Amino acid sequence: MTTTDVAALRELLPEGRVFDDPDVLAAHSRDRATFCPSGTPAALVRARSTEDVSAVLRWANDNRVPVVPQGARSGLSGAANALDGSVLLSLEKMDAIVEIDPDEQVAVVQPGVINGDLAAAVAEKGLFYPPDPGSRGISTIGGNVSTNAGGMCCVKYGVTGDFVRGLEVVLADGSVMRTGRRTAKGVAGYDLTRLVVGAEGTLGVVTEVTVALRPASAQPLTAVAFFPEVAQAARTVTGFLAAGHRPSVLEFMDASSVAAVQQIADLGFPEGMAGMLLVQSDIGEAAPAQLAAFEEVASATGAAEVVVSDSAAEGELLMQARRLVGDAHEKLGKALLIDDVCVPRRNLEEMVTGLNRIEAEHRVQVLCAGHAGDGNMHPVVAFDESDPDETARARQAFDAIMALGLSLGGTITGEHGVGQLKREWLGRELDQAGLRTSHAIKRALDPNDILNPTRVLPGG
Numbered sequence: 157m158t159t160t161d162v163a164a165l166r167e168l169l170p171e172g173r174v175f176d177d178p179d180v181l182a183a184h185s186r187d188r189a190t191f192c193p194s195g196t197p198a199a200l201v202r203a204r205s206t207e208d209v210s211a212v213l214r215w216a217n218d219n220r221v222p223v224v225p226q227g228a229r230s231g232l233s234g235a236a237n238a239l240d241g242s243v244l245l246s247l248e249k250m251d252a253i254v255e256i257d258p259d260e261q262v263a264v265v266q267p268g269v270i271n272g273d274l275a276a277a278v279a280e281k282g283l284f285y286p287p288d289p290g291s292r293g294i295s296t297i298g299g300n301v302s303t304n305a306g307g308m309c310c311v312k313y314g315v316t317g318d319f320v321r322g323l324e325v326v327l328a329d330g331s332v333m334r335t336g337r338r339t340a341k342g343v344a345g346y347d348l349t350r351l352v353v354g355a356e357g358t359l360g361v362v363t364e365v366t367v368a369l370r371p372a373s374a375q376p377l378t379a380v381a382f383f384p385e386v387a388q389a390a391r392t393v394t395g396f397l398a399a400g401h402r403p404s405v406l407e408f409m410d411a412s413s414v415a416a417v418q419q420i421a422d423l424g425f426p427e428g429m430a431g432m433l434l435v436q437s438d439i440g441e442a443a444p445a446q447l448a449a450f451e452e453v454a455s456a457t458g459a460a461e462v463v464v465s466d467s468a469a470e471g472e473l474l475m476q477a478r479r480l481v482g483d484a485h486e487k488l489g490k491a492l493l494i495d496d497v498c499v500p501r502r503n504l505e506e507m508v509t510g511l512n513r514i515e516a517e518h519r520v521q522v523l524c525a526g527h528a529g530d531g532n533m534h535p536v537v538a539f540d541e542s543d544p545d546e547t548a549r550a551r552q553a554f555d556a557i558m559a560l561g562l563s564l565g566g567t568i569t570g571e572h573g574v575g576q577l578k579r580e581w582l583g584r585e586l587d588q589a590g591l592r593t594s595h596a597i598k599r600a601l602d603p604n605d606i607l608n609p610t611r612v613l614p615g616g
């Protein structure tokens with residue numbers, strides 16, 4: 157894209173939308189993924205309306221210019237990274253909560269609304285928006301929809317896609333499509349909403365989202381259990397859930413993650429443990445019995461210590477500790493490659509014990525935390541980027557973790573998406589018919605391949 161092109165784009169849009177200052181572009185060129193090079197964009201457009209988005213896409217389609225939709229760029233797969241000559245299309249300024257309807261228990265929002273802001277706004281009306289990615293304080297609903305983001309509450313309530321009723325989407329040619337519904341049920345036609353959810357900006361740009369809400373749940377009770385072996389923690393997860401319990405949170409942290417968190421906030425966790433589970437129950441008067449059942453399973457599988465908290469403040473502190481894991485890992489001062497495998501829960505034990513093997517084989521540190529109740533783990537390969545040999549081994553360990561996840565009947569990504577980082581691995585997960593169908597959908601919706609090209613689908 158040339159300077160003239162940027163001038164043409166500027167002419168199409170109201171003032172103050174198009175930026176091409178190199179520093180501004182550089183600051184918007186990357187998400188948070190490691191090992192994902194970013195290109196040099198030609199312009200950044202800060203859209204403020206559906207019309208802006210439509211005008212940009214129509215123009216880009218006519219001129220075959222790649223467009224990279226961006227929310228808060230908190231993604232972990234390189235899917236929001238700039239491509240050479242691309243337009244970065246930021247939705248952050250489209251940040252209005254259009255409506256909260258307590259009777260129908262739905263909210264309508266623009267894509268740039270921050271997840272935590274929506275959750276807080278509906279809570280004021282006694283309602284609950286459950287999807288709670290660890291990035292909820294920074295990530296946008298548009299980004300959450302486009303990655304089908306999960307989080308800690310998902311073990312009970314489901315992921316972002318389970319709450320999306322309908323969308324407004326601008327297609328590659330600039331036309332505006334409304335999908336889905338506002339009603340509790342609706343099966344009219346193909347489920348175009350589901351097609352766009354998790355598409356990582358490759359099929360259209362989301363400009364409005366209608367989400368389902370729930371009544372606020374009861375104040376949760378919290379427990380933590382510490383285990384001498386990670387296998388015991390995994391067995392506790394499987395046993396507790398197989399007994400029919402639906403906790404609102406069931407999270408895992410390994411010893412290194414607990415130690416890293418303790419460096420930031422000393423919560424007095426016992427030393428010498430291999431793993432920890434954090435569980436919450438939000439079923440009111442029945443919560444103590446549910447946590448007692450958790451304690452029973454954990455003790456039977458070998459927990460060294462189980463602590464049930466009777467204070468909401470202490471429970472929140474423990475949740476904060478879990479949310480600090482990302483920051484704590486970063487403070488280790490190493491480069492991090494974050495995996496996102498999700499396996500059937502009965503194979504969780506093989507997953508977590510397999511990590512020790514991978515760590516030893518590739519001689520890199522592998523830490524692990526994750527949404528154990530969903531079987532969705534985030535093994536993190538920590539390595540010294542200045543050492544080429546260690547960097548190569550880190551990439552091999554990252555790949556070995558995905559291979560292990562697939563061999564256990566799981567998926568390469570439970571919530572972070574494929575993006576740039578795992579494209580080739582998508583080719584190993586899908587069968588030939590699935591790949592063919594995916595490419596056909598992409599061609600049908602974006603024949604000129606302008607929407608986030610070279611992301612998600614392998615090849616090309």
Ligand SMILES: Cc1cc2nc3c(=O)[nH]c(=O)nc-3n(C[C@H](O)[C@H](O)[C@H](O)COP(=O)(O)OP(=O)(O)OC[C@H]3O[C@@H](n4cnc5c(N)ncnc54)[C@H](O)[C@@H]3O)c2cc1C
Nearest residue numbers: 227228229230231235290291296298299302305306357362
């Ligand atoms: C500390 C931390 C914790 C995290 N915890 C979690 C977690 O618990 N669960 C989880 O799922 N993820 C987690 N993530 C990853 C990330 O926050 C999520 O993927 C999030 O949904 C990305 O939102 P975003 O607004 O930052 O989107 P971006 O990173 O800007 O974009 C993500 C993808 O969506 C596309 N996109 C963005 N907006 C639109 C739009 N309006 N229309 C079309 N496409 C669009 C982009 O092109 C890109 O493909 C975490 C990240 C961090 C840094």
